[in-house]
Amino acid sequence: MGIFEEIHDRKNTRSVKWDMLKPVFQTDDVLPMWVADMDFKAPQAVNDALKARADHGIYGYTIIDEDIKKSITNWVENRHNWTIKQDWLSFSPGVVASLHMAVQTFTKPHDKVLIQTPVYTPFYKVIEGHDRQIVKNKLQLKDNYYHIDFADFEEKLKEVQAFMLCSPHNPVGRVWTEEELQKMAELCLKHDVIILSDEIHADLIYPGQKHVPIASLSADIANQTITFMSPSKTFNLAGLQASYIITANEDKRNALSEQLEKQGHHMLNTMGNTALYAAYEHGEEWLDELRNVLKENQDYATELLEEKTGGKLQVIRSEGTYLLWIDCSKLNMDKTALKKFMIETAKVGLNAGADYGEEGDPFMRMNLACPKQIVEEGVDRIVKAVNTL
Numbered sequence: 001m002g003i004f005e006e007i008h009d010r011k012n013t014r015s016v017k018w019d020m021l022k023p024v025f026q027t028d029d030v031l032p033m034w035v036a037d038m039d040f041k042a043p044q045a046v047n048d049a050l051k052a053r054a055d056h057g058i059y060g061y062t063i064i065d066e067d068i069k070k071s072i073t074n075w076v077e078n079r080h081n082w083t084i085k086q087d088w089l090s091f092s093p094g095v096v097a098s099l100h101m102a103v104q105t106f107t108k109p110h111d112k113v114l115i116q117t118p119v120y121t122p123f124y125k126v127i128e129g130h131d132r133q134i135v136k137n138k139l140q141l142k143d144n145y146y147h148i149d150f151a152d153f154e155e156k157l158k159e160v161q162a163f164m165l166c167s168p169h170n171p172v173g174r175v176w177t178e179e180e181l182q183k184m185a186e187l188c189l190k191h192d193v194i195i196l197s198d199e200i201h202a203d204l205i206y207p208g209q210k211h212v213p214i215a216s217l218s219a220d221i222a223n224q225t226i227t228f229m230s231p232s233k234t235f236n237l238a239g240l241q242a243s244y245i246i247t248a249n250e251d252k253r254n255a256l257s258e259q260l261e262k263q264g265h266h267m268l269n270t271m272g273n274t275a276l277y278a279a280y281e282h283g284e285e286w287l288d289e290l291r292n293v294l295k296e297n298q299d300y301a302t303e304l305l306e307e308k309t310g311g312k313l314q315v316i317r318s319e320g321t322y323l324l325w326i327d328c329s330k331l332n333m334d335k336t337a338l339k340k341f342m343i344e345t346a347k348v349g350l351n352a353g354a355d356y357g358e359e360g361d362p363f364m365r366m367n368l369a370c371p372k373q374i375v376e377e378g379v380d381r382i383v384k385a386v387n388t389l
């Protein structure tokens, strides 16, 4: 049996996805296909490195040395064709934490920040939680695929101080093309808007797709951009809390470093540090196999959810992430009824689209980073439920 086919019991491991069902869905009786982590073990090399580190048994303060920085710059170069310098890197426990710090560093209270909705829920809190205001460039759904309304994008740039980009985009699954990124970046330069680019899903693109870091497009764009990356989504290491920030511009980097220090973040934890290094040094083969598995899961779920429901469900065409964005508008339910239907009738634990902004209603987000058998079970439950209507 392949490593991506094995079913692991994650219950009673303090897993958010598996052990938080009752508080989130008010029942334990749902198949969890929500929060974005995977039901796969990390690469063997990562687990071996963590075991070796645990065998040593001393967990004192840990440095981020040249080897680790080099493994990151190599990764970004090899996987994303972007040459970065080691001293452009800063570190933080997570991308969300970094976004909080970036918003505090590069904007002032009451400033406005542009986002493309529907979008990853914490973006809202990262902005509003610091007394900044959200401005929306709503993504346009046309022919089952999301597009950017560039006229609106430019109009909105005139009133904001920062643009928070989600690239690839969670939840709609777009891997933005070089052309789209170039256009967005040039407009941000024209209106002097800083780009905060969350690229945590960069590695999780379907085979044949290409992720372009927006800051890699030109030196001017790099100068205007802060990029957030992490091995956590890629290798299922979210609980180990290790991420990094890439800032080419020295003044911006210094300002951000000051903020990181003020908040006490200037190193990685020992296990996160160990896992990051092992993953980047030895995880490529695992990742490429994973991407094939995710694509198979996407194809399978898309076909069945659409065909077996007679088109009542429509899966949005996507190029990356392992999140399926399902248009449920033909079920004619409001968001409360839809949520209740998925929990009580289908018995699946999905994320409600409305949580990503009102533009996400009536969609559901389904996490397909699990063995095929679980995907089959989840799809089957949804299909049967829809066909009872």
Ligand SMILES: Cc1ncc(COP(=O)(O)O)c(C=O)c1O
Pocket: 036, 093, 094, 095, 096, 097, 120, 166, 170, 198, 200, 201, 230, 232, 238, 243
């Ligand atoms: C777009 C995006 N950014 C950030 C995160 C979380 O990052 P972290 O766990 O490093 O805070 C996620 C997790 O799903 C995500 O989808």
